Amino acid sequence: NGRSSPPPVGWYLPDLAAGRVELDSFDVIDGLYLRGQPELGILTGISIHGGQPDAWPAFGMRAVQVVAALRERWQRIGRPAYAQFDNDTRFIGGHAWPDSIGPVIRECLALGVTPVFVPAREMGFQAAIEALNGRWQAKVWARSWEPTLDALRARSDAYIAASARRLALRIEGAPAREPFPSD
Numbered sequence: 001n002g003r004s005s006p007p008p009v010g011w012y013l014p015d016l017a018a019g020r021v022e023l024d025s026f027d028v029i030d031g032l033y034l035r036g037q038p039e040l041g042i043l044t045g046i047s048i049h050g051g052q053p054d055a056w057p058a059f060g061m062r063a064v065q066v067v068a069a070l071r072e073r074w075q076r077i078g079r080p081a082y083a084q085f086d087n088d089t090r091f092i093g094g095h096a097w098p099d100s101i102g103p104v105i106r107e108c109l110a111l112g113v114t115p116v117f118v119p120a121r122e123m124g125f126q127a128a129i130e131a132l133n134g135r136w137q138a139k140v141w142a143r144s145w146e147p148t149l150d151a152l153r154a155r156s157d158a159y160i161a162a163s164a165r166r167l168a169l170r171i172e173g174a175p176a177r178e179p180f181p182s183d
Contacts, residue, residue: 021081023048025129050174078177084116
């Protein structure tokens with residue numbers, strides 16, 4: 001048929017492609033609103049080899065909330081070798097100081113996690129996180145009539161827990177993660 005097979009998962013990082021390390025990919029779903037409330041930002045995260053999903057609904061998702069979510073995830077399941085982001089200013093830092101490092105990058109580096117940024121308009125790098133975003137919107141948002149952020153978080157948490165149970169063998173078979181530092 002003349003088509004070549006796709007490259008292995010994580011082909012752009014040799015130790016990731018070889019399955020020796022894990023990468024957590026993150027994105028934010030914007031443009032969702034609860035009736036009469038400010039805009040929601042849903043930070044989503046997924047591990048590439050294990051498929052471990054996470055989602056954090058919040059009003060006005062900002063870098064400080066992203067940092068808190070990364071810390072919570074990595075304290076719970078361990079640190080990956082890499083964290084992958086798109087070029088959203090919540091991840092890279094603001095445009096006001098273009099030569100500075102934003103809080104998300106600083107947090108990654110402080111914890112020994114190498115931040116990786118995907119090239120603009122290259123969808124293949126973000127396939128896993130975009131698929132999670134679509135599933136979250138179909139299974140949580142589209143079926144949600146909750147009028148409060150707390151109720152939406154509860155529904156989201158239940159979906160994430162069910163997804164993790166379904167993927168338990170894959171998650172368990174993923175490359176080992178480093179423990180979160182005690183200090």
